[in-house]
Amino acid sequence: MSFVQNFPFFSIIIAMFSGIISSVLDAKKARNLSLAAIMVTTGMSAAVLVFCLRTGESYTYMMGHFPAPWGNEIRAGVLEGLTAFFFGVVMLLSVVGGLDHTAKDVEKTKQNLFFIMIDLMLSSLLALIYTNDLFTAYVFVEINTIAGCGLIMIRQIGRSLLAAIRYMIMSQLGSGLFLIGLSLLYDVTGHLLMSPAKEAVAGIEAAGIYALPMLVIVAVISVGLAIKSGLYPFHSWIPDTYGYATPTASAILSGLVSKGYIFLLIKIFYRVLGRENVVASQIVNVLFMFGLAGMMLGSVHAIMQKDTRRMIAYSSVAQIGYIYMGIGLGTTAGMVAAVFHIFTHSATKALLFISAVGLYEVSDDKKDFRSLRGAGYRNPLAGIGFSVGSLSMVGFPMLAGFISKLLFATSALQSPHKMLPTVIALAISTILNAVYFLRLVITLYSIPEKGLEKPLDNGSKEKPPIHSSWKLRLAVLSFILLNLFLGLYSQPIVGAIENGLAMFA
């Protein structure tokens, strides 16, 4: 057994252990430890990815002395390594970009607790990605939920507390459904580990027994995880949650947390229930419909917002609709598009949240359209970052969003029954995206009504013009590069995703 194969386990444990240690450290040390942990785990995930690409197969890793149906297990393959690496990068940049705001928004004595949440969030995301055991998945889903709630409410203003409790309520509904789904699945299969459970499911399908329970299990697990990731009719907690948390938390929650659940859902589809069974059960069509509804209505809601941060949050609803639409197509190509969109969206949405913060900094922390007029001149890099993010969401060539829209469109062509609605929805949603994103971009680069002098005057007399810190600029720049990278070098990534999905089966 090669030493690299230990890395998935090491990365989960390192993230968790740094969280535990942080409880006695002061804010600065906790911050450094957490940054170091994120970097180390990202490096390890990259090593796992390279290892799996080189050997060309996935492997399972025993957590303890007992093999598959008895002991816990984790599993690593190309897709797991890629996702873990990507999530690590996005998390690192989000944390770095929001550091100053974290210091401002969070009480001084409680900052180390913030980094505990970040560490445990990282470890739970990694565990969700690597897990090969359904009950482990449940436990880490709960850690993820609680850490997410902690990240929202750590600002401790009224709105974020309210957002946190609404998030908790919806998440608990989702967890309840997920748990009852797992219990039912355990009841009919007798296994909790994914690989033996899949064999048992195949046996059940072959024997033709428990048809209704299996259908209900698929439905309950899908709906539970859909509620937790904020699919359209269950999206009510999203705008408040993303809109009023501290920037790092918004970027992480919208970029990674909901994606972690979606990844788990894909993994359960492939590794436990069997993709063919899920497609045959018509549940994917329900997800497809909800996804389509989300794509359009999420954008409509976004157009109606006055607060730009809530607008970005509603745009997440639309983008999660895209992902579920891709899953709902039921084909491998659709799944590849969905996974690629997971990456696109986490890179782009984090970029939007972080660069929006740079723009608010130069507009007296106001978030409405009028105050943001001309902000693109006052903070050029943040303006460029926001424009790149917006264009990517709209689907401008060379950027990540274009590739994912292309993948969605081509995958739609392969499924004849769903081609027309998919293409029409894509077109409408793209136009709607363009309406609200380009409106904001134009606002950023238009001259303020009262003339530029007044804000400049204020700035020069009372305080020197505000420069964003180097951390924020570094994060924005890296995110822009990440977007360009996803847009220009998509081929190897798409290849790796296809490879990884093939390993799932």
Place this chain on the structure above:
Amino acid sequence: MGAPLFVNMEETISIILFGIGFTMLLLHRNLIKKIMGMNIMDTAVYLFLAVKGYINGRMVPIVVDGIQDVSAYINPVPSGLVLTGIVVSVSTTALMLALTIRLYERYGSLDLDEILIRMKEEERP
């Protein structure tokens, strides 16, 4: 359908409890009652799991007198899952109660709609 439901009476009851808890968590405006609903829901799942582990006429899975025969003990797996699940449920309950306390201090109400109204009122210039 009737006969199997009666045979599976314990599961039936736990499912009904699950539904009641789910309804309360989703529907009730009062935060404390929502938390109660959440607990009922979780406990119903644990009841479901515990029922699933039971086998007629067998013992608790603690080895006595060196008997290690499968036919002597009930299935230990669901019991372990329930143990793990209970801790999760305790943690989320504590967190939700703490959040409720803070919201009550802030807005003076336990009613989610009332809190929303007050929040909107505060935000108007």
Place this chain on the structure above:
Amino acid sequence: MSRIRDNYENSRCLKIKKWIDGEVDLLASGVEIEAPEEAKEAALPESDLPNPAWQPGMRRPKAAKRRRRNRDGRDIRYFRRIYQLMSVFLCLAIIFILLWTVSYLPAFGNAGNPDNNEVSARYIESGLQETGAVNIVTGMILDYRAFDTFGESCVLFIASCCVLVLLRIDAADGDARARKRLREADDRVFEPKNDVILQRCACVMVPLIMVFGIYIILNGHLSPGGGFSGGAVLGSGLILYLNAFGFKETERFFTEKVYRRVTLSALTFYCLAKSYSFFTGANHLHSGIPLGTPGAILSSGLILPLNICVGLVVACTMYAFYTLFRKGGM
């Protein structure tokens, strides 16, 4: 106009109507002993939400504000009706579908059910030899499926961190608001101090509870029990002691520093021990931890120390939850 409406709102007729509608919420208005000052005036019109009844002695807000409030209230109420109907349908649907599913599930208590398969068979047949634990469930959760259990302790840890964020009041920077909150949160003022009956009972009960808790933890691998249940018992003993003798007594031995150190060292040990065991297991190395004679206290390898760790964490966390909820600090 408003006069007439006020009269109507205070009348029995409306109250009965509301009671029939199920809108009167006992907890919403009845639970508080004393609302915080600034919240008090807002807290009064609790039970009748859409058109608040203004009671004497309450400052009347401006008419415009009130109208707005009514409009908001109506919007939200309208929304709520739809929401309620939808939710009732949704929940009935969920119950119905799940009941329908249950009717197809394997029968209760049948030994031939799919979940009584080779997994549980191995736990029962060779659990004693492989883990050294007489209690098969403990052996399962702390050895076969230890990663789940480690995750579970982390859930408890992060929940206690979140509660710390929410409820710990740090008045270190001399913030007036924080100090005010601290004063309000200290509910010791409202309670009878040094109650003789409580103290006498606690003198007898607390040692018994503590011994019982320790027994449960130490015998976790031999009899029903284990870290979590024993820890909860220990925590309740601490809470009883606190209630009887007050914070002054408990703070002599249990402060936040102690809490942090105990939790940190227990979780660190847990993490390192389990990492060692996972690492050796996955790499097919011999772990070299003796399992001892099954049935003895000092047996079953890592399970006993892990149970002690979990017990300590749980006891401290329970106590911490209690003090944080009660006075916003330890």
